[in-house]
Amino acid sequence: MAKCLVVGANGFLGSHLVDELVRLGHEVTAFDRFSMGRVSFTAVGVTRRLGDFLNTGDLVDAVKGQEFVFHFVSTTTPASAENDPTMDIRTNLASTVELLQCCVQAGVTKVFFASTGGAVYGDQPGVELTETALPLPVSPYAIGKLAIEGYLRYFERKHGLQSVTFRISNPYGPRQHPNKKQGVIPIFLHRLAQELPLVVLGDGSMVRDYLYVGDAVRMIGQTVDAGNAYPVYNIGRGLGASLADVLGVIERVTGIIPEVQMQPAPSTYLNHIVLKTDRYQREFGYPDFVSLDEGVAATWNQMNGARDGLG
């Protein structure tokens, strides 16, 4: 059992991680602005700490006495970082360095970082996306994530602050905010619920490695007590699904035939991202993944008022 601080604890990934860490028996403090006005995680016994990632004083207070810090906040999405790249630099990158400095000062043992699994590799047709593939990000969001990975390496070497980076593919599931322009599955389901057409970028052939959020946090949770042999792990299913596949699943699960509008894909969108997760699986075992149908159904049901999760 460890004292864990989750930064970005009320966000999509962060809130599921809080639940998973509590389930594993850890003592969890949830750091967030809680700007939505409600608490997303459902676990009991979580210490809530109201604070702003951009406020160094808040960070100093939050990391005190913590063993493990989970950096699961981002001030930008891929879309907003592209809209204003210097915002990503001024906020995400600068404040991450300040968070790491706070962790060193407070004697935190280890930092767990949510990086991005697809965008960090960029477009490399025919290249297996293992952790040793060359990262060639073409979006400000991914450039920033990769720079943070670099700072983690620096802080480990300079200050002995241990860390592990999770390059997470395309997580989806309950609690994912459909208005954030990130996560095509909840966006599609939300529009479907509102009887709006679904906007497909490109011709529907764009492939992603969709990962149910419950599986993502289970994979991450497994590494907490076990330690890690490598600094970076791909976190994904290792299975690709095209947008056309996703539309098929949505139709099957909801029983609604969606109206689809095609739009050109932005130039920074990548065609095909499927992660190789052999490194993770060799070390931590093969996760029992939720199927895309099950995951989309759970997301749809929660959106329609059911309690989230697949339990």
Added chain:
Amino acid sequence: MAKCLVVGANGFLGSHLVDELVRLGHEVTAFDRFSMGRVSFTAVGVTRRLGDFLNTGDLVDAVKGQEFVFHFVSTTTPASAENDPTMDIRTNLASTVELLQCCVQAGVTKVFFASTGGAVYGDQPGVELTETALPLPVSPYAIGKLAIEGYLRYFERKHGLQSVTFRISNPYGPRQHPNKKQGVIPIFLHRLAQELPLVVLGDGSMVRDYLYVGDAVRMIGQTVDAGNAYPVYNIGRGLGASLADVLGVIERVTGIIPEVQMQPAPSTYLNHIVLKTDRYQREFGYPDFVSLDEGVAATWNQMNGARDGLG
């Protein structure tokens, strides 16, 4: 002949680049704060433009009407970036993005960027440091340079702004400022001239790929009209010299036996960096490199009042 703007034109590399571009027949504008109070380059017919890289208005004005922009400024050194990593983020990284935005607005054709050739790869014993080796920087300076390489990729993909990155090894030579804590050769020579002991970090076995600055700018100058098949080139001699070797050369060249003090190397210093420059040589030919003895002699002579260069 192209209209070339050199940003950081009065700096060490920048000033030699100005001279080389003029020699090649280009029309050169030199952008700099000129904070040293004197002009470093010697070529005639250069348009001087006083401005601050951190001032977006200055950048907007400077890039107007230019075809090629050479980004050869850094607000930090490896030492100062380590001293304050967020400064590197707030100044170098954010202002580079602003410079690139200005270039897009002004219709600049291509950006040439001075990255770092050693630090960007980090410590990888036994790995050949080609441009396809995994970059694993462990210093804030190199993390920032690598992030800039990412933004160049993004601006090319998003806005069609062409670019080329030079990962320059360890350039040395006349005009290198001995007080900047960057460039061990002029620092050693300067201390020798002042009859101060030379401080060797580590046991003297640290190996670097020292490149005479005249050779560096000749290599870069060759790419200007030729175009480039790849986005990134290592720029180095491809030959390693240890600190002990450098001390031997200095003793030979100056005739002075230096007094040496050993100090532990900082944890972010790398042991062995020699670049593979096959990619450059296949495309642009094999440069006729100056020997370390010749280069150190030219640096020493300029420090003692001779005109710089080997002519």
